[in-house]
Amino acid sequence: MADKLIVFDTTLRDGEQSPGASMTKEEKIRIARQLERLKVDVIEAGFAASSNGDFDAIKAIAGLIKDSTVCSLARANDRDIGRAAEALKDANSSRIHTFIATSPLHMEKKLRMTPEQVLEQAKLAVRFARQFTDNIEFSPEDGSRSDMDFLCRVLETVINEGATTINVTDTVGYGVPELYGQLIRTLRERVPNSDKAVWSVHCHNDLGMAVANSLAGVKIGGARQVECTINGLGERAGNTSLEEIVMAVKTRRDYFGLDLGIDTTQIVPASKLVSQITGFVVQPNKAVVGANAFAHASGIHQDGVLKARDTYEIMRAEDVGWSTNKIVLGKLSGRNAFKQRLQELGIALDSEGEVNSAFARFKELADQKAEIFDEDILAIVSNEAQTGSGEHFEFVSLSQHSETGERPHARVVFQAAGSEQTGEADGNGPVDATFNAIEGQVKSGAELVLYSVNAITTGTQSQGEVTVRLSKAGRIVNGVGTDPDIVAASAKAYLSALNKLYSKAEKLNPQLTP
Numbered sequence: 001m002a003d004k005l006i007v008f009d010t011t012l013r014d015g016e017q018s019p020g021a022s023m024t025k026e027e028k029i030r031i032a033r034q035l036e037r038l039k040v041d042v043i044e045a046g047f048a049a050s051s052n053g054d055f056d057a058i059k060a061i062a063g064l065i066k067d068s069t070v071c072s073l074a075r076a077n078d079r080d081i082g083r084a085a086e087a088l089k090d091a092n093s094s095r096i097h098t099f100i101a102t103s104p105l106h107m108e109k110k111l112r113m114t115p116e117q118v119l120e121q122a123k124l125a126v127r128f129a130r131q132f133t134d135n136i137e138f139s140p141e142d143g144s145r146s147d148m149d150f151l152c153r154v155l156e157t158v159i160n161e162g163a164t165t166i167n168v169t170d171t172v173g174y175g176v177p178e179l180y181g182q183l184i185r186t187l188r189e190r191v192p193n194s195d196k197a198v199w200s201v202h203c204h205n206d207l208g209m210a211v212a213n214s215l216a217g218v219k220i221g222g223a224r225q226v227e228c229t230i231n232g233l234g235e236r237a238g239n240t241s242l243e244e245i246v247m248a249v250k251t252r253r254d255y256f257g258l259d260l261g262i263d264t265t266q267i268v269p270a271s272k273l274v275s276q277i278t279g280f281v282v283q284p285n286k287a288v289v290g291a292n293a294f295a296h297a298s299g300i301h302q303d304g305v306l307k308a309r310d311t312y313e314i315m316r317a318e319d320v321g322w323s324t325n326k327i328v329l330g331k332l333s334g335r336n337a338f339k340q341r342l343q344e345l346g347i348a349l350d351s352e353g354e355v356n357s358a359f360a361r362f363k364e365l366a367d368q369k370a371e372i373f374d375e376d377i378l379a380i381v382s383n384e385a386q387t388g389s390g391e392h393f394e395f396v397s398l399s400q401h402s403e404t405g406e407r408p409h410a411r412v413v414f415q416a417a418g419s420e421q422t423g424e425a426d427g428n429g430p431v432d433a434t435f436n437a438i439e440g441q442v443k444s445g446a447e448l449v450l451y452s453v454n455a456i457t458t459g460t461q462s463q464g465e466v467t468v469r470l471s472k473a474g475r476i477v478n479g480v481g482t483d484p485d486i487v488a489a490s491a492k493a494y495l496s497a498l499n500k501l502y503s504k505a506e507k508l509n510p511q512l513t514p
């Protein structure tokens with residue numbers, strides 16, 4: 001029987017440490033529920049001692065989650081560990097994750113402690129945590145830059161005190177796969193009681209190698225737990241991305257020889273939920289969960305894929321939760337259909353009152369928009385929405401009028417092959433009116449398959465960056481437009497996408513060239 005790889009998700013803790021990604025208790029609960037549907041083994045729900053809000057969120061998650069182990073981070077001191085234990089009290093299965101830095105740099109500059117003091121504190125912390133649970137994880141922070149002999153002493157000590165998982169951190173994303181893999185292997189060989197603990201990898205993506213390092217820790221080092229986040233969310237360049245690890249281990253089972261408990265069909269819903277809640281948009285070419293990850297199914301590789309799926313496809317879109325049925329509800333959909341869709345999306349609203357008010361918001365939106373997608377429903381509940389220039393077509397100017405209770409109207413002036421054109425139209429909203437105004441002149445017949453708008457910087461004066469994806473005859477193009485006025489940015493993005501759609505400069509893919 002193959003070994004199992006434990007998936008430890010830290011979206012709600014390390015992911016949340018990413019500036020701007022902080023979540024409310026309700027948002028954390030929604031994500032935790034989705035993580036449980038995804039069947040992650042361990043959910044690190046937060047850092048109980050960091051705030052009352054985080055404590056409450058961990059406590060609520062511990063009380064609700066039944067199938068995954070719920071974990072709280074705690075620095076290596078009694079107060080933090082006590083708070084973690086208190087927050088986790090109601091959990092079916094819980095874990096305390098305590099840590100202290102072990103690298104010379106961190107010990108001297110950050111902790112201002114000697115190595116002996118750090119060793120003693122690590123020992124006492126695990127001993128204290130042992131009073132509350134026998135499921136204890138210990139992390140030597142900045143582990144990959146720590147002295148090997150010292151690290152071995154610390155890890156042997158904490159295992160003797162009862163630590164059951166040893167998480168070797170690459171806190172600053174400094175590792176390279178082979179060396180990181182060897183680090184884990186050496187530690188496992190040199191720490192005399194290493195067989196009494198599960199070895200875990202925890203990597204950051206500063207050099208873009210978090211996933212590669214984690215996989216090397218598993219393959220070369222023999223680690224059997226991977227710490228990761230949905231969409232690779234996390235500080236700086238992020239953490240190891242759960243979806244990449246899971247699909248690498250599953251797709252290359254021939255190489256890794258490991259089993260996973262994950263329900264991969266829940267990956268994309270989890271990715272969308274995290275993106276929508278945090279406002280961290282997933283890049284289109286992101287492996288597994290990026291909007292382009294399976295675009296060959298309707299793009300240039302279509303012919304090959306239709307003839308034999310595995311010519312260009314190593315994973316199936318449906319296996320990671322990409323659904324083809326995008327329109328889910330409409331104006332006539334009733335409360336039951338709405339409620340059922342909420343459940344299918346893993347959104348469990350606490351009271352009927354909450355369902356009623358979400359349903360009222362759904363009805364308002366359905367009056368503005370004929371087709372309601374899963375993403376709209378997620379935005380309704382999280383009260384957030386997500387968010388693309390050219391040569392042949394060039395944006396000149398835009399005037400647009402919208403007023404509550406009236407259909408918005410837009411007038412767009414643009415250049416088409418050097419001659420000025422003006423389009424005017426109404427629409428469901430200012431952006432719809434703007435696109436209709438352009439389309440009324442250009443008549444491309446393209447289908448708008450994605451529209452997104454992002455604020456480039458913070459604050460209300462920020463420029464909006466709009467991405468528009470158009471599809472026509474199996475060809476999919478992206479256009480990007482930026483402007484402080486997001487409706488003008490939308491017009492630029494639409495014209496940019498049209499330029500690409502009309503461009504003859506499509507490159508031949510050498511793999512498809514006979």
Ligand code: KIV
Binds near residue numbers: 139141142169172
């Ligand atoms: O990156 C890191 O070192 C951490 C520890 C706190 C586990 O996140």
Ligand code: ZN
Binds near residue numbers: 014171202204
């Ligand atoms: Zn980390």
